[in-house]
Amino acid sequence: MIRPATPLDAAAIAAIYNAAVRETTAIWNTTEVDAADRADWIAARAASGLPVLVFEAAGAVLGYATYGPFRPQDGFCATVEHSVYLAAEARGAGRGAALMAALIAHARGAGVHVMVAAIDASNAPSMRLHERLGFAQVGVMPQVGQKFGRWLDLALLQLVLDERPQP
Template sequence: MSLTLRDATLADLSAITEIYRESVLNGVATYEITPPSEAEMRSRFETIISNGYPYVVALDGSGVIVGYAYASAFRTRTAYRFLVEDSIYLAPDARGKGAGKALLAHLVERCTELGFRQMVAVIGGAHPASIAVHRSAGFEHQGTMKATGFKHGRWLDTAIMQLALGDGQASDPPEDVYPDSLYRG
């Protein structure tokens, strides 16, 4: 599949909302049960980009958005400010064709450039394809939380994977990279 990756814009929110809607209704990557409105997706998008995190879309050869990904705060406590969580969602027709791998590689590169030191994947349903994509990018399995979600009439496990970015823990991070106002306590 021929792909183009670029920063997401407000004009992309209709396609992003539809991709997420399908994942909420039919998948286990998210534990949301009711798809959020486009207005809610806009609010989430604006929060992520206003805090300086990358949010990107993947377009197929005809210019149709087939997936999106973003990095965001894992937790809002100050000590977590060098750790990001990735999220990737794909249209059904784009799954298994390299779009997720391309989006993840792009996020890893961007977050490394931004000075983050660790990236974590919280994989709903311990989905094997998502685990494989993250493993191919160098993520290591850190654990599985059993029966953490109940969706589609069944209990779901959550896999946790992690990747060191840049120097990782080999050196102290610069203290002035992320404003404390972004975090609590």
């Protein structure tokens, strides 16, 4: 089941986030968060009209997805950047695609024109997921990040959500 996150999901979201911080280059942060931080984050996103969706199965939150402003300038108001994360045991079973489909539908309903993904260029599973969903790679920024003692390349992908000829 995919549904909006509530404060009761904060601990599970923090656990998924922290595992990505510790074990992957999907998140280029090194600082972990706690449930209180994620509860505040969920509340702040809701207050701004931004979604946080969770994938729940058998009462457990297995993943989450969200989007927010791509850049702060007014000219980017119809473009968002998104994030999608799954617990390690939940990967490879279509849950990420299901979360993304729900997030894309939400964005379309909110009048978003373009959704951007910024992905570690070596993250082949995430790159494949996004390409299967129709995202097109539009650039790679070599060595703009670092984690685990190495430089990371950032791949930028985008999905145009509607065919409006003008904003």
